[in-house]
Amino acid sequence: MNQNTVMIETELGDWRRTHYSDRLSPQMADSDVTVMGWVLSVRGHGNISFMMLKDKEGEIQVLAKAGSCPDEVREKISRLKAHSSVGIKGTVKPSEKAPRGIEIIPKEIRVFSEVEKIPPFEPYAKTVKNIDTRLEVRPIDLKRKSLQHIFKARSKILQAIRNYFYENGFLEINTPKMIATATEGGAALFPIFYYNKEAFLAQSPQLYKEQLTMSFEKVFEIAPIFRAEPSRTNRHLAEAISIDVEEAYVDYNDIMKRIEDLIKISIKTVNDYFKENTDSEFITVNMPDKIPQYTYSELVDKMQKVGAKTEWGDDLYPSNLKKIGLSGFYFIKDWPIGPKPFYVKMSKSDPKISESFDLMFGDLELSSGSTRVEKRAELEERMKNKGLKIDAFEYHLRAFDYGMPPHAGCGIGLERLIMSLTGTENIRDATFYPRDVDRLTP
Ligand code: AMO
Numbered sequence: 133m134n135q136n137t138v139m140i141e142t143e144l145g146d147w148r149r150t151h152y153s154d155r156l157s158p159q160m161a162d163s164d165v166t167v168m169g170w171v172l173s174v175r176g177h178g179n180i181s182f183m184m185l186k187d188k189e190g191e192i193q194v195l196a197k198a199g200s201c202p203d204e205v206r207e208k209i210s211r212l213k214a215h216s217s218v219g220i221k222g223t224v225k226p227s228e229k230a231p232r233g234i235e236i237i238p239k240e241i242r243v244f245s246e247v248e249k250i251p252p253f254e255p256y257a258k259t260v261k262n263i264d265t266r267l268e269v270r271p272i273d274l275k276r277k278s279l280q281h282i283f284k285a286r287s288k289i290l291q292a293i294r295n296y297f298y299e300n301g302f303l304e305i306n307t308p309k310m311i312a313t314a315t316e317g318g319a320a321l322f323p324i325f326y327y328n329k330e331a332f333l334a335q336s337p338q339l340y341k342e343q344l345t346m347s348f349e350k351v352f353e354i355a356p357i358f359r360a361e362p363s364r365t366n367r368h369l370a371e372a373i374s375i376d377v378e379e380a381y382v383d384y385n386d387i388m389k390r391i392e393d394l395i396k397i398s399i400k401t402v403n404d405y406f407k408e409n410t411d412s413e414f415i416t417v418n419m420p421d422k423i424p425q426y427t428y429s430e431l432v433d434k435m436q437k438v439g440a441k442t443e444w445g446d447d448l449y450p451s452n453l454k455k456i457g458l459s460g461f462y463f464i465k466d467w468p469i470g471p472k473p474f475y476v477k478m479s480k481s482d483p484k485i486s487e488s489f490d491l492m493f494g495d496l497e498l499s500s501g502s503t504r505v506e507k508r509a510e511l512e513e514r515m516k517n518k519g520l521k522i523d524a525f526e527y528h529l530r531a532f533d534y535g536m537p538p539h540a541g542c543g544i545g546l547e548r549l550i551m552s553l554t555g556t557e558n559i560r561d562a563t564f565y566p567r568d569v570d571r572l573t574p
Pocket residue numbers: 316319335336337338359361367368369370372374376377497498499500501502541542543544545546547548
């Protein structure tokens with residue numbers, strides 16, 4: 133090694149970024165800055181190299197030219213492969229030719245991670261067909277612009293939803309995810325070993341959020357739910373995020389109003405994001421003044437009129453919903469009581485019907501909710517009819533001996549909400565690391 137050769141450091145050490153790329157401006161000419169990020173491209177030849185550096189806020193050009201930066205730094209930059217992670221200390225210079233009218237003349241470089249491998253797909257490509265190839269290296273996939281926009285919009289929507297709950301007097305709760313009994317009749321369970329007992333991953337926070345209305349009246353939780361879904365579809369996950377709401381002294385009509393509020397603020401949030409980020413290719417979602425409500429029976433009639441094969445009591449299948457031309461957001465309410473879980477309240481006017489609803493977007497179910505049973509005897513009766521062991525639920529039923537208020541609530545699937553608001557077709561792209569029948573990694 134030549135005595136004058138400078139070792140290129142590979143550790144972060146005491147270096148800290150002074151500016152994100154978007155904060156650099158021609159007004160900062162001659163300032164010394166430290167930037168960090170990933171190499172987007174390196175081009176040039178002989179005595180001059182242009183490097184584009186990317187961080188979470190944008191991109192900046194680094195110009196390494198013989199005579200204006202140390203030779204070792206220039207040589208190192210000229211050999212860097214795209215995606216390597218680096219830090220640069222240098223001086224800001226105005227430049228008419230640089231993409232943003234400025235560039236950095238480097239004085240020192242630290243190469244934290246040098247990339248030798250070519251990723252299995254171009255990380256900044258607009259589309260990559262095979263989702264499995266993408267998921268294998270998900271952190272690289274998530275650098276792609278379309279996914280960046282989905283997840284940034286998702287984060288803003290979550291923030292707006294949380295704000296709504298806080299502003300309206302709801303308490304944020306967390307309930308156990310390892311539980312002793314099933315809550316959602318139809319959905320399959322993941323059994324787990326809990327010390328020497330069998331337990332399950334929670335299908336929903338249902339029973340706990342109901343109990344907490346006794347202590348806090350208005351509660352919400354945003355957390356994972358686990359469903360051993362055997363289905364390989366673009367709308368089912370084994371682990372999804374549910375926005376759960378539960379409120380005392382209200383019924384399902386009041387909860388539909390809450391949902392209407394939440395949908396309105398979510399649409400506003402996503403449309404604002406879209407306006408600020410003109411390079412995103414989101415659909416613009418229109419919000420009707422009121423979300424239309426149809427009763428289950430009304431829709432069965434409509435389906436039968438257009439010749440769809442369906443009987444009163446059947447589920448309302450997506451193919452049949454399409455046949456009657458329903459689109460956008462709408463509620464289907466007053467479902468048959470039969471298939472509904474034990475905690476859903478029967479209608480006072482018709483014992484065949486429940487005080488329940490689903491929120492739909494086209495043929496996609498985004499949420500279900502209901503008025504709940506608040507009398508212990510009625511709850512036990514419903515459980516017996518469903519063949520459930522009452523003793524196993526004693527820990528829950530006990531709460532009903534001490535003044536359970538009338539209450540109602542709902543669960544909204546976050547990934548499905550994001551799909552509807554951003555036009556994302558595969559639910560796997562509305563979550564960071566999807567879990568499904570075939571996938572437990574990465
Ligand atoms: P439900 O079982 O209908 O109701 O679930 C509520 C909402 O959660 C979402 N969801 C899913 N999303 C992705 N993949 C899945 N496998 C999945 N399963 C459900 C859907 C669905 O509408 N305890 C009740 C809610 C309540 O009454 O408060 C419940 O869990 O968007």
